[in-house]
Amino acid sequence: MDETLTAALREFQLGTRHEHWYGxxxxxxxxxxxxxxxxxxxxxxxxxxxxxxxxxxxLTADCDDAxxxxxxxxxxxxxxxx
Numbered sequence: 001m002d003e004t005l006t007a008a009l010r011e012f013q014l015g016t017r018h019e020h021w022y023g024x025x026x027x028x029x030x031x032x033x034x035x036x037x038x039x040x041x042x043x044x045x046x047x048x049x050x051x052x053x054x055x056x057x058x059l060t061a062d063c064d065d066a067x068x069x070x071x072x073x074x075x076x077x078x079x080x081x082x
Contacts, residue, residue: 001048009055012036016063027075029068
């Protein structure tokens with residue numbers, strides 16, 4: 001991946017850290033996540049697309065493992081400190 005896309009991906013990864021989301025809802029997190037993902041995919045070249053999709057898949061799995069994966073009835077609950 002080119003340097004600009006790599007830097008944008010890194011910023012996206014850092015933005016998923018819990019301290020940025022305390023007090024906000026899971027719905028807000030996933031809406032933001034989707035917007036960031038769409039923006040990254042829009043700026044990726046065809047040559048970078050496969051690698052980027054793999055990175056995004058891993059980031060989604062990391063977020064799920066970190067506790068952001070919740071059933072729909074939790075969408076409007078605030079994210080709390082552990």
